[in-house]
Each structure stands twice: as C-alpha cells, then as structure tokens.
Amino acid sequence: MIIAVTNQKGGVGKTTTTVNVAAALALSGCRVLLVDIDPQAHSTKSCVKEPDSIPHSLYDVLMRREENIQNVIVKSTVPGLEVAISRIAMAKLEPALLGEIDGHFRLKDVLAPIRRKYEFILIDTPPTLGLITVNALVASTHLLIPIQSSYLCLEGTDDLLETIEKIRRVANPNLEILGVLITLHDTRTNIAKDVVKRILKVFGEKVFQTYISKSVKLEESPAYKESIFTYAANSIGALQYKKVAEEILERAKK
Ligand SMILES: Nc1ncnc2c1ncn2[C@@H]1O[C@H](COP(=O)(O)OP(=O)(O)O)[C@@H](O)[C@H]1O
Numbered sequence: 001m002i003i004a005v006t007n008q009k010g011g012v013g014k015t016t017t018t019v020n021v022a023a024a025l026a027l028s029g030c031r032v033l034l035v036d037i038d039p040q041a042h043s044t045k046s047c048v049k050e051p052d053s054i055p056h057s058l059y060d061v062l063m064r065r066e067e068n069i070q071n072v073i074v075k076s077t078v079p080g081l082e083v084a085i086s087r088i089a090m091a092k093l094e095p096a097l098l099g100e101i102d103g104h105f106r107l108k109d110v111l112a113p114i115r116r117k118y119e120f121i122l123i124d125t126p127p128t129l130g131l132i133t134v135n136a137l138v139a140s141t142h143l144l145i146p147i148q149s150s151y152l153c154l155e156g157t158d159d160l161l162e163t164i165e166k167i168r169r170v171a172n173p174n175l176e177i178l179g180v181l182i183t184l185h186d187t188r189t190n191i192a193k194d195v196v197k198r199i200l201k202v203f204g205e206k207v208f209q210t211y212i213s214k215s216v217k218l219e220e221s222p223a224y225k226e227s228i229f230t231y232a233a234n235s236i237g238a239l240q241y242k243k244v245a246e247e248i249l250e251r252a253k254k
C-alpha cells in the first residue's frame with residue numbers, strides 16, 4: 001500500500017501524521033518506508049538523526065543524478081522505519097521537470113523496484129497541488145487527507161478533489177481515498193464540533209473514527225527527532241495515532 005498524505009493547505013498536520021502513522025505501523029511490526037518529497041524536509045528532520053551525512057537526497061534520484069534510491073534511504077529514530085530523505089534542493093524539482101514528458105511519473109518509476117520490500121510506503125507532500133504533489137498522487141494507491149478542525153478547513157477541498165479526479169482519469173484510475181483524518185482538534189470549542197459535522201457531511205465514512213487532539217507533546221516531539229511513541233509514550237497523541245494506525249490496518253484488509 002502506498003499512501004500519499006496530502007492536503008494543499010499548510011499546517012494541517014500532514015508531516016506530524018506521516019511521521020507518527022509511519023512510526024505506529026513500524027512499531028506494530030510492519031516494514032515501513034517514509035518518502036519525504038516536501039522541499040521543506042520536515043519529516044526528514046523530525047525523525048532522522050543526521051540526514052546531511054549522506055551525499056544525495058531523493059531529489060537526485062528523481063532527477064536521475066543518483067541511480068539508486070537505496071542510496072538515499074536511511075534509518076530513522078524509529079525501529080523498523082526507513083526514510084527516503086528530502087532536502088531543500090527538492091525545490092528545484094518542479095521547474096526542472098516541467099516539460100519533461102515523464103515529469104508526472106518520476107516518483108512512481110523510482111519506487112517501482114523497491115515497493116515490494118515494504119508493507120506500507122507513506123509519502124509526505126508539500127502544501128501545494130503542483131508537480132511534486134502530482135508525482136505523489138500518481139505513485140500512490142491510497143490517499144490520507146488530514147483536515148484541521150477549524151474555521152475555513154474545507155476551503156480548497158474542491159480543488160483537491162478535482163485534482164484527484166484528474167489523476168484518476170489520466171494516470172492512476174485505482175487511486176482511492178483511504179481516509180480523512182481530523183487533526184488539531186480542540187474538543188472544548190463549539191466551532192470545532194460544528195466543523196466536524198461539516199467534514200462528516202462531505203466525507204462520510206471516509207473520516208477516521210479517531211480524531212487527533214491539539215497537544216503540546218505532538219508539537220514538541222519533532223524538535224527531539226522522535227516520534228510521539230518514544231517522546232511521550234503515554235500521551236493522548238501517542239494513543240490517538242496508534243488508534244489511527246489500527247484503523248488503517250483494518251481498512252487495508254478490505
Ligand atoms: N495535534 C497537534 N497538536 C499540536 N500541534 C500540532 C499537532 N499536529 C501538528 N502540530 C504542529 O502544527 C504545526 C503544523 O503541523 P505539520 O504536521 O507540520 O503540518 P503540515 O505538514 O500540514 O504543514 C507544526 O508545528 C506541528 O508541530
């Protein structure tokens with residue numbers, strides 16, 4: 001299963017979700033690869049100790065300057081979780097691939113030889129619907145869409161759904177929405193309750209039953225290069241992301 005974690009809005013919890021869902025799946029015994037295709041490299045920085053110690057990054061593989069994707073895959077701080085690392089150089093990918101006939105297919109091509117090695121590949125995407133995100137959507141079998149439960153959270157959803165539909169038509173007919181995850185949820189506010197109702201109305205059963213609460217521990221853990229499971233194993237965030245991973249394992253069986 002190749003899951004793109006995507007939403008063109010920034011700050012909705014894509015990276016936090018990618019790292020912690022990948023960690024939860026790895027800790028449950030699955031072989032997991034996190035593919036960081038965001039030029040900001042936040043997920044790389046959140047769970048890899050010294051990403052600059054290797055000469056290349058995923059950018060070089062996508063640009064065919066480095067032949068072997070294995071050379072940009074490193075161990076993370078989570079046992080069983082490996083990461084194909086990103087770097088700021090990834091920002092040069094979109095202009096470089098524009099006009100290349102296979103520009104939308106590069107990620108799919110580079111994952112093809114290694115995909116069978118992993119039960120789950122999770123892709124962290126940048127906050128745009130540009131060529132990088134399109135590469136992720138073309139390469140994936142499933143999508144996980146984090147939505148922040150706040151005012152204006154559904155703004156842009158139409159564009160995202162339209163893009164998904166286009167990708168299905170031209171490149172990836174079997175692309176499925178695995179689930180919609182409500183993030184940065186604040187149970188104390190009335191607006192959050194109202195917003196959840198609206199999200200449920202649009203996405204129905206696709207919405208995971210587990211919501212991710214706003215929590216200080218989830219915000220802190222990246223700075224220590226740890227997933228929530230070692231940084232604060234008994235926190236609410238750890239419990240919730242573990243439950244989301246269980247829901248994903250359940251949905252993966254179907
Ligand atoms: N559940 C949460 N509770 C508190 N802070 C969070 C939570 N999820 C994410 N954050 C913080 O919010 C910011 C944006 O989250 P991030 O995962 O980087 O979003 P994105 O990748 O969509 O831009 C980060 O500073 C992150 O640490």
Ligand SMILES: [Mg+2]
Pocket residue numbers: 014015016038042125
């Ligand atoms: Mg991010």
